Amino acid sequence: GDSVTQMEGPVTLSEEAFLTINCTYTATGYPSLFWYVQYPGEGLQLLLKATKADDKGSNKGFEATYRKETTSFHLEKGSVQVSDSAVYFCALSAGDYKLSFGAGTTVTVRA
Amino acid sequence: DVKVTQSSRYLVKRTGEKVFLECVQDMDHENMFWYRQDPGLGLRLIYFSYDVKMKEKGDIPEGYSVSREKKERFSLILESASTNQTSMYLCASRTPEGIGNTIYFGEGSWLTVV
Numbered sequence A: 001g002d003s004v005t006q007m008e009g010p011v012t013l014s015e016e017a018f019l020t021i022n023c024t025y026t027a028t029g030y031p032s033l034f035w036y037v038q039y040p041g042e043g044l045q046l047l048l049k050a051t052k053a054d055d056k057g058s059n060k061g062f063e064a065t066y067r068k069e070t071t072s073f074h075l076e077k078g079s080v081q082v083s084d085s086a087v088y089f090c091a092l093s094a095g096d097y098k099l100s101f102g103a104g105t106t107v108t109v110r111a
Numbered sequence B: 001d002v003k004v005t006q007s008s009r010y011l012v013k014r015t016g017e018k019v020f021l022e023c024v025q026d027m028d029h030e031n032m033f034w035y036r037q038d039p040g041l042g043l044r045l046i047y048f049s050y051d052v053k054m055k056e057k058g059d060i061p062e063g064y065s066v067s068r069e070k071k072e073r074f075s076l077i078l079e080s081a082s083t084n085q086t087s088m089y090l091c092a093s094r095t096p097e098g099i100g101n102t103i104y105f106g107e108g109s110w111l112t113v114v
Helices: none
Strands: A003-006 A011-014 A019-021 A023-026 A032-038 A044-050 A056-059 A062-065 A075-077 A086-093 A105-110 B004-006 B010-013 B019-021 B023-025 B031-038 B042-051 B054-057 B065-070 B073-078 B087-094 B103-105 B109-113
Touching: A003 A086, A011 A019, A019 A105, A023 A032, A023 A086, A032 A062, A044 A062, A044 B103, B004 B087, B010 B019, B019 B109, B023 B031, B023 B087, B031 B073, B042 B065, B042 B073, B054 B065, B073 B087
Parallel strands: A011 A105, B010 B109
Antiparallel strands: A003 A023, A019 A075, A032 A044, A032 A086, A044 A056, A056 A062, A062 A075, A086 A105, B004 B023, B019 B073, B023 B073, B031 B042, B031 B087, B042 B054, B065 B073, B087 B103, B087 B109
């Protein structure tokens, strides 16, 4: 079945550091890929998405490129801020109505 | 913007009580979902509904039921709450097929069963 594997956390960084969270997937067909972010005490917010191979999703300084050859959708940000502290979820939707989520990666950014 | 509203943010219920979690979306989406989120387990799908009065079991439906009488409202019901149902519950709705295929979440309902 469809599944997502993302880098385990927690990840702790200093402000202005570079952030990468790895995400790989297994799916039949051609899935859409997503990154969601969950700030403390809140629900999930869509951060970015990509619907086909080689698409790059971007938002709030975060980027992720849909790599079909490596079945990956790694999240990156060049210079993190304290406000980026959150849990990040990679997810895929493979043509049906469901999302398959990774386990989530907790990121803490220190001033 | 899509708005998914969960009416109860924090609830404390006793074992054996019947619990209703309500969710409303304002974008006329046909597909709606209930997930639960637990540390280390990520999000797990409980039930989803693809139209009014239509529902299907997700990955962990045991101990839960749902109701979808109107398109905008999707309710999760715990018929007899148990302590292992203490969790965060997330409602979501989905854009139509072919239009972004994106799921939007509510802010979550924290349920504690004592």
